Amino acid sequence: MASTFAPSRPLAVLAAAALGVVLFSGCTPADEPQPSNEPSASASATPEPSVTPSVEPSEAAVMSQPLDITCDELITLDDMYAFNPNVSAVADAAPKKDSKAGVIAGMNGLTCQWINNSSSETIDIAVAKLTDNQLTALKNLAVTESKQVPTYGTPPVEGYFQVIGQEGEAQVFSGSYWVTLRAISFFEPGDAEQLAEAAIEHLS
Numbered sequence: 265m266a267s268t269f270a271p272s273r274p275l276a277v278l279a280a281a282a283l284g285v286v287l288f289s290g291c292t293p294a295d296e297p298q299p300s301n302e303p304s305a306s307a308s309a310t311p312e313p314s315v316t317p318s319v320e321p322s323e324a325a326v327m328s329q330p331l332d333i334t335c336d337e338l339i340t341l342d343d344m345y346a347f348n349p350n351v352s353a354v355a356d357a358a359p360k361k362d363s364k365a366g367v368i369a370g371m372n373g374l375t376c377q378w379i380n381n382s383s384s385e386t387i388d389i390a391v392a393k394l395t396d397n398q399l400t401a402l403k404n405l406a407v408t409e410s411k412q413v414p415t416y417g418t419p420p421v422e423g424y425f426q427v428i429g430q431e432g433e434a435q436v437f438s439g440s441y442w443v444t445l446r447a448i449s450f451f452e453p454g455d456a457e458q459l460a461e462a463a464i465e466h467l468s
Contacts, residue, residue: 328373328392329440333467335376339389343462344378348449351378351387364433364444365390373442380449387447389463393440402442406435413453416460423460425453432456438464 335353344351357377359365365388369375373392379385394402406412406424413434416423422437432450436443443463450456 326371326394326398328368328371328394331374331391331393333374333391335374335389338374338376338391338463338466339378339459340462340466343459347458348380350381352381353378354386357388359388359390359446363388363428363446364435365446368392368442368444385448387445387449387459389443389445389459391441391443391463391467394442395440399437399440399442402435403437406437410435411453413457415453415457417464421464423453425450425456427451434460436460436464438467441467443467 335357344353354377357365357369357375359369359375359377361369365375368390371392371394373390375388375390377389378387380387403422406422410424410426410433413423413425416434416436417438420438424435426433428446431446431448432452432455433444433446434450434453434456436445441464443460445456445459445463447456
């Protein structure tokens, strides 16, 4: 499986706020009064109009569309048992923030986690439902960060994989879904293939 919101084409959400306030004020020393035959007249200087602060509108954060699926439906007990019978589901998944699953968690997508009962190593699988433009941006990023994997599904399904540190991370794009899988046990693309195919099948 390709890994990355590691090969994710960065859906970078940039918020720029520019606030400018210009204030002009003038002050001159008063002159000694001079006798004059002309009637005195008082006049107050017209104040310069204040500049209204301008704020650039910020781009809305990328959020996943609602998902009508749970972790035990995305990867069933049978799916995980067939992959590795020595793992258990984690109730409150807490993926690494710098992983693709962490990015999806920030989008309010679905994040799921399993732990190896012997080694305590984790498997993180996450999914987000996004727009075509958002998915295109992620695919473009995946191309630059990882290698394409043709075995995660037939076109138009796209798969990518990369190794980050000691963990392998796979990304799969299918329809409107962005699926990521990450684990130390994913040494190469084929290691994530079984779970990736199961997730895509249940999302179809």
